[in-house]
Amino acid sequence: MSGLVCVTGSKGSPGATTLAVALATSVPPDAGRVLLVDADPDGGDIAALLGGGSNPGLVTLAAATRHRFALDEVERHVQPVGDNVALLAAPPGPDQAASTLVNLGPGFAESLAQTRAVADLGRWRPDSPAADLVRAATATVLVVHPTVAGVAHARSVFADLSSRCRRVVVAPRGERPYGPDEVAAAVGAESVVIVPVDRAAVSVLAGGRWARRAPLGRTARALGDQLGLTASTETPTEESAEVAV
Numbered sequence: 001m002s003g004l005v006c007v008t009g010s011k012g013s014p015g016a017t018t019l020a021v022a023l024a025t026s027v028p029p030d031a032g033r034v035l036l037v038d039a040d041p042d043g044g045d046i047a048a049l050l051g052g053g054s055n056p057g058l059v060t061l062a063a064a065t066r067h068r069f070a071l072d073e074v075e076r077h078v079q080p081v082g083d084n085v086a087l088l089a090a091p092p093g094p095d096q097a098a099s100t101l102v103n104l105g106p107g108f109a110e111s112l113a114q115t116r117a118v119a120d121l122g123r124w125r126p127d128s129p130a131a132d133l134v135r136a137a138t139a140t141v142l143v144v145h146p147t148v149a150g151v152a153h154a155r156s157v158f159a160d161l162s163s164r165c166r167r168v169v170v171a172p173r174g175e176r177p178y179g180p181d182e183v184a185a186a187v188g189a190e191s192v193v194i195v196p197v198d199r200a201a202v203s204v205l206a207g208g209r210w211a212r213r214a215p216l217g218r219t220a221r222a223l224g225d226q227l228g229l230t231a232s233t234e235t236p237t238e239e240s241a242e243v244a245v
């Protein structure tokens with residue numbers, strides 16, 4: 001199976017970038033390649049986090065595909081960041097990041113859905129320039145800080161995302177002060193997936209190394225399994241083998 005998994009957050013709930021990086025890097029190399037897309041309209045930071053620059057990336061891809069989006073072009077604009085992870089980096093400035101996403105358009109989102117991809121959408125808002133990605137995604141993961149403010153903001157975001165994406169997974173970061181059942185009830189979700197508070201894993205990821213065996217890495221792997229991210233792809237056709245990412 002292939003597909004696009006989006007990760008986003010709401011006001012007062014940081015953790016989207018960390019979870020997106022953990023999800024992508026938890027895909028075992030033998031499952032195949034995964035594209036990590038920095039699609040934060042407020043400006044990308046994954047390249048800097050993993051020790052790289054923002055080019056090549058979304059800006060060079062948008063320039064190369066300004067007339068018509070072509071999936072096979074993606075390959076020329078990624079940066080290898082691990083055994084099987086390829087990063088599509090975003091510019092750090094919000095104006096350029098947002099306009100680049102708008103220029104890439106729905107063709108980009110639909111193409112990503114044909115690959116194995118994890119996209120960091122930053123903080124969600126109804127007019128997000130990353131909305132096409134949510135529409136094309138297999139699932140969107142909403143990171144929630146399990147506090148009064150975090151849960152209050154997350155409720156409307158969950159409802160909005162649920163009207164656009166076929167599957168929305170609520171992911172509280174930790175279990176305090178509110179536990180999983182309380183968060184699910186307050187947000188309006190049937191269930192939630194707890195993302196562990198794991199500072200050690202965060203610093204490992206920030207150093208450009210992988211945290212597959214840390215609690216965060218293990219949770220990301222289980223979530224990736226649940227969302228079809230780690231399943232190996234069907235026998236590729238000649239055409240899709242060329243463009244597979």
Ligand SMILES: Nc1ncnc2c1ncn2[C@@H]1O[C@H](COP(=O)(O)OP(=O)(O)O)[C@@H](O)[C@H]1O
Nearest residue numbers: 009013014015016017018019196197198199202
């Ligand atoms: N699972 C986690 N466990 C512990 N700390 C975390 C976790 N996720 C994020 N953080 C902390 O929150 C900060 C912001 O996280 P980040 O993923 O960059 O948020 P966002 O992309 O939503 O702005 C990180 O630098 C880290 O210190």
Ligand SMILES: [Mg+2]
Nearest residue numbers: 016017040122
């Ligand atoms: Mg971020």
